Amino acid sequence: xxxxxxxxxxxxxxxxxxxxxxxxxxxxxxxxxxxxxxxxxxxxxxxxxxxxxxxxxxxxxxxxxxxxxxxxxxxxxxxxxxxxxxxxxxxxxxxxxxxxxxxxxxxxxxxxxxxxxxxxxxxxxxxxxxxxxxxxxxxxxxxxxxxxxxxxxxxxxxxxxxxxxxxxxxxxxxxxxxxxxxxxxxxxxxxxxxxxxxxxxxxxxxxxxxxxxxxxxxxxxxxxxxxxxxxxxxxxxxxxxxxxxxxxxxxxxxxxxxxxxxxxxxxxxxxxx
Numbered sequence: 001x002x003x004x005x006x007x008x009x010x011x012x013x014x015x016x017x018x019x020x021x022x023x024x025x026x027x028x029x030x031x032x033x034x035x036x037x038x039x040x041x042x043x044x045x046x047x048x049x050x051x052x053x054x055x056x057x058x059x060x061x062x063x064x065x066x067x068x069x070x071x072x073x074x075x076x077x078x079x080x081x082x083x084x085x086x087x088x089x090x091x092x093x094x095x096x097x098x099x100x101x102x103x104x105x106x107x108x109x110x111x112x113x114x115x116x117x118x119x120x121x122x123x124x125x126x127x128x129x130x131x132x133x134x135x136x137x138x139x140x141x142x143x144x145x146x147x148x149x150x151x152x153x154x155x156x157x158x159x160x161x162x163x164x165x166x167x168x169x170x171x172x173x174x175x176x177x178x179x180x181x182x183x184x185x186x187x188x189x190x191x192x193x194x195x196x197x198x199x200x201x202x203x204x205x206x207x208x209x210x211x212x213x214x215x216x217x218x219x220x221x222x223x224x225x226x227x228x229x230x231x232x233x234x235x236x237x238x239x240x241x242x243x244x245x246x247x248x249x250x251x252x253x254x255x256x257x258x259x260x261x262x263x264x265x266x267x268x269x270x271x272x273x
Contacts, residue, residue, distance in 0.1 A: 001084065001085060001133075001134075001135040001178070001221055001222065001224060002222060003025055003028040003029070003030045003218060003221060003222055004028055004029040004030065005029065005030070005031075006030050006031065006084040006085055007030070007031045007033070007076065007080040007081070007082050007083060007084045007085070008025055008030045008031065008032055008033065008084060008085040008086075008087060009033045009035060009072065009076055009083060009085070009086045009087065009120075009124065010022055010025070010032060010033065010034055010035060010087045010089060011035040011036075011063055011087065011088055011089050011090040011117075011120065012035070012036065012088075012089035012090030012091060012139075013032075013034035013035055013036050013042060013045060013089070014034075014036045014038060014041040014042055014045055015089065015090070015091075015189065015190070016187065016188075016189020016190055016210045017089060017139065017184065017187055017189060017210045017213050017214065017217075018036075018089040018090070019045060019210070020209075020210035020211045020213065020214035021087065021089060021213075021214045021217055021218070022034060022045060022049065023049070023211075023214070024211070024214040024215060024217070024218045025218060026049045026052065026054035026056065028218060029054075029055075030055075030085075031055040031056070031057075031080055032046075032049065032054065032055065032056045032057070033056075033057045033058075033059055033072075033075070033076050033079065033080065034046055034049075034056060034057070034058045034059065035058075035059045035060075035061065035063070035072065035090070036058075036060065036090075037060065037061070037062050038060075039060045042058045042059070042060055043058055043060075045058075046058035057075075057079045057080065059072055059075050063090055063112065063116040063117075063119075063120065064111045064112060064115075064116050069116075069119045069120045069122065069123030069124075070123050072120070072123065073123045073124055073127060076124075076127075077127065082127070082131060083124050083127045083128060083134065084128075084131075084133070084134055084135065085134065085135045085136070085137065085221070086120060086121065086124045086134075086135075086136050086137065087137040087139065087217075088116075088117035088120060088121070088136075088137065088138045088139060088161075089139045090112060090116070090117075091112060091113050091139070092108065092109050092112045092113060093109075093151070093154045093196075094106070094109055094151070094152075094153050094154055095150055095151060095154075095195065095196050095199075095263065096150055096263040097150060097263055098152040098153065100263075101152075101153065105153075106153045109153050109154065109157055110153070110156075110157050110160075113154070113157035113158065113160075113161065114157045114160045114161055114164075117138055117161060117164075118164060121136055121168070124136075125177065128176075128177045129175055129176075129177060131176075132175070132176040133176040133177065134176065134177040134178075135177070135178045135179075135180065135221060135224065136165075136168070136177065136178070136179045136180070137179075137180045137181075137182065137217070137220075137221060138161050138162075138164070138165045138179070138180070138181050138182070139182055139184070139217070140158045140161050140162050140165075140181055140182065140183045141154070141155075141158045141183055141184060141185075142183050142184070142185045142186075142229060142230075142231070142234045142237075142238065143155040143158055144157075144158025144159050144161060144162045144183055145159070145162065145183065145229070145238040145241060145242065146237060146238060146241045146248060146252075147159070148252065149252055149253070149255065149256045149259065150199075150256070150259050150263055158183075161181070162181050162183075162227070165179050165180075165181035165227075166181070166227075169226060178224045179226075180220055180221060180224065180225055180226065180227075180228065181226070181227045181228070182216070182217050182220050182227075182228045182230070183227070183228065183229045183230065183238075184208065184213045184216075184230045184231070185205075185206055185207075185208060185230055185231035185234045186200050186205045186206065186207045186208070187207065187208050187209070187210055187213050188207050188208070188209055188210070189210050195262045195263070196262075198262055199259055199262035202258060202262065203255060203258055203259070206231055206234065208230065208231065212230075213230060216228065216230045
């Protein structure tokens with residue numbers, strides 16, 4: 001989809017990747033509807049983009065609220081007249097050994113990372129199908145293709161989001177609505193702060209700046225790509241893991257002992273607003 005002139009809903013807009021995506025799309029002349037839980041942060045970002053000359057609206061709400069998707073759809077229709085694109089970027093992350101994670105924490109993670117994006121797609125899809133055009137962009141993770149130790153539920157939630165994206169893309173073939181799943185590798189944001197950042201440095205994980213990820217996301221949108229994995233050799237490991245997972249098992253199992261000193265008990269939830 002051509003970004004210029006599109007009306008785009010972006011959740012998690014004030015997070016590290018979300019904020020970078022907002023600016024990238026503003027530079028490409030999209031009309032933005034920024035979604036976040038923190039009124040002050042969403043309003044501040046919207047004002048900055050507006051002062052820059054962008055077309056922007058802000059919507060404050062928690063994506064896990066049952067009535068939020070329909071309220072957001074009505075807001076977008078009222079303010080912009082149409083919904084061309086939905087980017088599901090909000091997310092949470094649990095880091096630590098699964099044995100130390102609570103059931104409540106696991107359920108919260110799935111509500112944010114998997115259930116809420118599906119509910120948002122369900123609310124926006126009728127508008128897109130009625131118009132005969134639209135694009136759904138689900139922001140996943142490399143960990144949604146490679147189950148990573150100490151990120152068990154986070155990996156599982158992104159695996160689920162990837163599977164939903166794949167199935168829905170096939171279901172919508174010929175409708176004019178496309179589905180793109182994008183999978184960044186480790187990104188330097190507040191989402192990956194503290195112990196997670198120290199662990200990534202110790203394991204010498206490749207890392208990207210959020211602005212780099214945002215450009216990749218925008219390029220994937222404009223090319224209407226299906227699955228996009230960012231970073232080398234991570235995208236190669238995704239392919240190897242899908243074909244010969246045992247080759248990936250051994251190095252990841254060895255890393256568990258290296259990760260152990262950085263885990264926090266009980267598992268901590270990092271939030272992308």
